[in-house]
Amino acid sequence: MERLEFGGDSRSRYIAIEAAIHIARYLTVKDLCSGRKVLDVACGEGYGSWLISKWGAKSVLGVDISEKAVANAKKRFKADGLTFECGSGEKLAELAGPQQFDLIVSMETIEHVDDPELFLENIKSLASDNATIVISAPNDYWYYDRGGFNEFHKRKFTLEEFKALTEKVLGKAQSWQLGTLGIGFSIAAENGGVPSGNAGTGQDLMLEFKDIDSAVFVPSQIESDVLPPEAAFYVGVWGKRAIPRTMFAGYPVSMNLGRQALFPRDGIWAIKPDATDVLRETTELQRLALKLQQTEADLHAAQTDVLRETTESQRLALKLQQTEDGLHAAQTDILRETTESQRLALKLQQAEAGLHAAQEELHFAKKENERLGMSRRAAQAEVASVWRALEKCERERDATTTRFNGEVQELSEQLDSSHQEIRRLISSVNAANAHLAGVPWNIVRAWWMIRKFVPDFVLRFVGLVLNSMRRSHAR
Structure with a gap:
């Protein structure tokens, strides 16, 4: 979902997991807002800027390229020191003028801009000497692992690509976090807890969230640990002030939702693969990855x-x-x-x-x-x-x-x-x-066109065919 729409009508119905993932991104700056002058880049309809204001910011300027979104933000979210302006990320310096900000937030923006380096340079120019900068980007490689693309995104990033681009302009980050699904147990009040939405509930319901009084994260299992390629989004932080190592935004659900995935048999907890099988499969995947890497190296050598x-x-x-x-x-x-x-x-x-x-x-x-x-x-x-x-x-x-x-x-x-x-x-x-x-140019061009859009077993088969043709050509 590219933008959350508010206003109490049917423009965007309430989806709990979307509410959780959007609020989770802004939770990264909850402890950094108090008394600070904040710039929220690509604020959408303003819910994040409103949260930052609610969490104690001295002033908040929300900026978005959509005139419609900015108009809705001004109408829906009002607070002392909270303002909204329309403008693009590449023209932030012109829009803000001589202002300097103590905290700059840019959630899921960098994938939309035409010139990401200019965008980052503008953010850097607006940061005060002791400012904190928090930037996130989605992992489209995970969202579209079966093919397809997001029509609103002009580029996609792995974590390493995101690090390389942002640290080239902003310098080495203070920390990196991965946004991922959190699974656990909640103890929610039978009555008087957070309300529940249905198909006719508007997105405004997400703003009725409740802070968690007590929460812990227990260690994960190695079989289900989150790795960068499996995360939903990445978050980079620049500045001297650290953010919490772990944040969580979730909602209570019925046990029936996780019965098949977490409890495949009555009375038995999640059955995990044998460690030997996991090691064997991991070794095979590493071998195939190495073989694919060697194939790519051979293609590069041929070129x-x-x-x-x-x-x-x-x-x-x-x-x-x-x-x-x-x-x-x-x-x-x-x-x-x-x-x-x-x-x-x-x-x-x-x-x-x-x-x-x-x-x-x-x-x-x-x-x-x-x-x-x-x-x-x-x-x-x-x-x-x-x-x-x-x-x-x-x-x-x-x-x-x-x-x-x-x-x-x-x-x-x-x-x-x-x-x-x-x-x-x-x-x-x-x-x-x-x-x-x-030189089999037709095969080389076909390989580069299809290699990112076909299942893994087809890629392995194509790799075997290319190796066979290369050996035949060498003879």
Whole structure:
């Protein structure tokens, strides 16, 4: 039940266990109220704020996001120092202004807000130096263990998740309590005790509760001890003032209500399982939990391997691209060297043409020398010089040709090596892609979608199937 409605009409009929669980939450602050300035966040129709005022608070400000609830609270609950305002948890600081509070209470609120960390920061900013903060949250994992969800809740918490979120903002809590069902015996007056409601009784009846004059909690049995996953809600307390270790809000019931559960045979108390059976079942549950944990670890490892293989494929692809760029650069160098060789060949051809022209000139000179008979020595010296130039050109041509042939051979070897590296990289990429294609993604996605919404035996069966497929895939 998200909100208790009051007013004496039929909007919400009286249910004793709902009355008990709602009052039990506020009992956590009963001994902390006297003389203190209190902020009650998500007060609903105001019954909790009214209780805090009744328990001796100096002033109480009840805040709720519902305008209808706040209007009903102002109409139904009136007391000195008790006020109600409409606003959201994320805007508490704006609503309260410069006020500081000695006690801040937030019962079953944090699961409704859009930004829980901002909500907690606002609560922290409104707390005085010696303030006490009390926050509770429902255990929706227990309420909806067979599937389904609460349409009004934006998130759900385990105790550890609730601790981690609240202590991240508020610091380490002074104490933690579990809200759970209390079973025992009550001695109620035959006449003059608390009244009883029926199908037509309004929720206002819960406000006619009576304080218990004498109460004790005897030790529980280990078979029925409350564990965090089996609690109805969690309560965290921050501040220097401690709250009672045990609180109880209940109602007397007929013995017939618990006959089958607590007294399965006449004259015999609750029959509990044999301790050996309990230990064996507990060991089996622990083994199955460990197996499930190992399966999840294997799935996580598979995801890590896929990510690593994907990264490696990307690295190889980049290396391949770099190799192709290098090959393109090598081809460009070869083209440049080829162009240079052609230029040198043209230059050599021009030199040979020049040599041929020189030879013609020499021949003409010889003819001219023979004809004229003049300057024979000078002509011979010029011929010798031309021959030396010719020999030098031939040597340069031979050296250039040798160097060019060596560079061409080296570039060819580099090109062969690049082709081999490309073929090796292509093989590695194909192998990585084949490995990626073999991962059973459909099964992994199906597993994550159904694992929280199916019975335990189905989860175990799915775990066995996934392990079998993983071993088959590994082979």
